[in-house]
Amino acid sequence: MLGNDDWWRDAVVYQVYPRSFADADGDGMGDLAGVRERLGYLADLGVDAIWLSPFYTSPMADGGYDVADYRDVDPMFGTLADFDALMADAHDKGIRVIVDLVPNHSSDQHPWFQAGLRDRYIFRDEPNDWESIFGGPAWTQVADGQWYLHLFAPEQPDLNWENPDVRAEFRDILRFWLDRGVDGFRIDVAHGMIKAAGLPDVGPKEGRQAEMLGDEQLPYFDQDGVHEIYREWRPILDSYPGGRMAVAEAWVSSPERLARYVGPDELHQAFSFEFMMADFHAKSFRTVIEKALKESELVGAPTTWVLSNHDKPRHVTRHGGLARARAATLLMLALPGSAYLYNGEELGLPEVLDLPDELRQDPAFRRTGESRDGCRVPIPWTATGDFGWRDPWLPIPDSWGPLSAEAQEHDPASTLNLYRAALKLRKEHPALGGGTVTWLDSPKDVLAIERDPGLVVVLNTGEEPVRLDFGGEVLLSSGPLAADGALPPDTAAWIQR
Secondary structure, X not given: OOOOXXXXXXXXXXXXXXXXXXXXXXXXXXXXXXXXXXXXXXXXXXXXXXXXXXXXXXXOOOOOOOOOEEEEEOOOOOXXXXXXXXXXHHHHOXXXXXXXXXXXXXXXXXXXXXXXXXXXXXXXXXXXXXXXXXXXXXXXXXXXXXXXXXXOOOOXXXXXXXXXXXXXXXXXXXXXXXXXXXXXXXXXXXXXXXXXXXXXXXXXXXXXXXXXXXXXXXXXXXXOOHHHHHHHHHHHHHOOOOOOEEEEOOOOOOHHHHHOOEOOOOEOEEEEHHHXXXXXXXXXXXXXXXXXXXXXXXXXXXXXXXXXXXXXXXXXXXXOOHHHHHHHHHHHHOOOOEEEEEOOHHHOOOOOOOOOHHHOOOHHHHHHOOOOHHXXXXXXXXXXXXXXXXXXXXXXXXXXXXXXXXXXXXXXXXXXXXXHHHXXXXXXXXXXXXXXXXXXXXXXXXXXXXXXXXXXXXXXXXXXXXXXXXXXEEEEEOOOOOOOOOEOOOEEEEEEO
């Protein structure tokens, strides 16, 4: 059932944020048993794999991205036995499992940090001018006067990847989870780990250093030495059967820099974040698609598309409404390569913008006032009552009843059933996940591509309906067509000529 080693090249992967997906024990926190109970829902949706955000032992200073034990499950989420049962059931249903790996930093509660093994972290007598991605200085002083580096929260000290013990530890962590049957890894901060020799200052810059990530190279990100790590990891992945893979979360300055992470001797994929950040306009989408396809050609590997995740506002809100979000989704699912969905986007959930400050848990909120909690609100399962949760860790808006999985289940026009139909058609038409892109002539606010001889994808980002002159049958549209067959604004369609 899971025999294709190249499964990842056109896979649709569903990101599970465990705290917010499904709660089996009623404590208000999602857990692995809850994911296991909802595997039937994910199979019906039609995804090829799930990506589990961190479920490891953690004090939860940053939602589990501060790991205290990389080889165990936090009691909040269950046990290793729960993980093994989830793995077995997922594979039985033809769903692969990718887990998050967090190699740039550990928790300050990790045994190494607690034991004072400073050579495995980055300590120095004086701090430099580096800033935390979460705001403020990237250095914290300890009792004896030294300072340690944390590019994220102070509870997340950066590991010293120049130390061979750190490298050996993570090779062993990879094998631990591969031995348990995981199908791949999402590498958190894949552009991190290696810092420029001597830890040089960034120097005077306007604005926050975090805002420079996409424009130029920083001395603590995208250093050439990081590729040595992935060249150590790739033989480990390749030594296991079944097409084990790794995908990079890498924010870098150019397609050429991103391409270096992907290849037969490094990682299999890297996220195309520029697609997620595109404006809802035909020109913007075309620009980022062409750029991503150029990256793909450089390395001979497929592009990895994403519209929403646990770090960015949901695309319903970002693009200005559900109609636009549905249209953008149909465009994404018709592009060559793999696509990553974020839990709840198949329900059309918006960003929650009015969470009380005292309930927000994102460590960045305390330092910058910016919060990622709004995209992490638990997803609604039932239409009434407690939405399938008992006292959820973040409150679910009262208005979400019509967006619940229960309310959408039997509505043929629902967003849930649009996603199901799109994923079903994607499997029936392999060209949607593979093949080539041919740009077709279209008005300035319309994007039109031919994905295979006779299979056309059209997106109208303008303010007026447009006539479809491609002929043939409309296989799927993100919203109803006009009575005369015209494509309304904020609507996409797949057409078989």
